[in-house]
Amino acid sequence: MAKPKPSLPFSFFLLFLLLSLTITPSQSFVPNHPIPAPTSFIVSSCRATRYPALCVHCLAAYGGAIQRSDHHLAQAALIVSLARARSAASFVAKLSQARRIKLRELRAVRDCVENMGDSVDGLADSVRELGRSGRDVGRDFTWHMSNVETWVSAALTDENTCMNGFGGRAMDGAVKVAVRQRVVDVAQVTSNALALVNRFASRHRPVTVAAGEP
Template sequence: MARTSLIFLLLSLLYIACQARSPTAASSPASNFIKASCSATQYPALCVQSLAAYAPSIQQSPRQLAQTALSVSLDRAKSTQAFVSKMKSFTGLKKREYDAIKDCIEEMTESVDRLSKSVKELKNMGQAKGQDLLWHVRNVETWVSAALTDENTCVDGFAGRSMDGKVKDSIRARVINVAQVTSIALSLVNQFASKQ
């Protein structure tokens, strides 16, 4: 009995020691930078959750943080676009649901296109400074704002009680998540721009 307790105690201590050394348990400067930057967004918890895994590549770079946030938003938009496209082929859709899905696919396609342009623009601006840098950043801000509008327009297409049901709930949940992540990306791009 005493031997079992001793083994259990040693294993517990070993586990605690490993947890203390793990990068997720430790509060690194990069993690603190992400948390501080995310605190100024509309969805701070989602921001940290979405970006924490990228802390090693973000470090404490506002530009890399904005770039990563845009990439995360683009990935989610692409995934949601594919999901909504699959919903179009469901049998038993009401005409209004089908039309809303069709419109949503168009909006999500526009959103993906604009977020793709934003990712490329920020990545390819190189060492631009001054007015050149601001021109690139303004392009990104314009496209991300438009992508956010596209996402919100998709959600608006499912308004009204006649649209209530699983189709509406599943699409709205995904698109709202994309819109929140896009809002985070826009906020972080604005933060990056304000530091230039």
């Protein structure tokens, strides 16, 4: 399958998204201007995700950059997920230094700090790798996309592992609520990003012909 033509130079696309993300926990990375109506392409694409309403909400502001590019859509979803993961990781790291925190909660928080750090690393690697995939076709494309899918899936596992550390009624309390509020949101956004990455890969991965077939 022919490589899809990007609607604008990819480096400019990444720069646009990185500059337009407002990294403030209270606004959950929603740009500090009214969100435009989502494009039909974003709405229809987000139906492939587990949390379609959240998907549309996160990506609607970038419709002009995404246009109708599966590649740009997946890249935008990963960048938003990375930004939220970084904010959640920073919050949890600060929480690990809080006073008057129970020992079992402190242990869970410290484990979560490590999990979220791994998640951030995996998502950052995925953003870079997906950028490289847009310049390749054939076996190179398949290799890049396999890396991206593996790393995003691992990042999602890290996020869920963080929350698993707060399982059980003994962990109920303000610390668990605060961590859950941020990390569950990140996990949902990452789940959506993974679905859009898988969708892009399945649409553009080259078709292999078995030996002996015409």
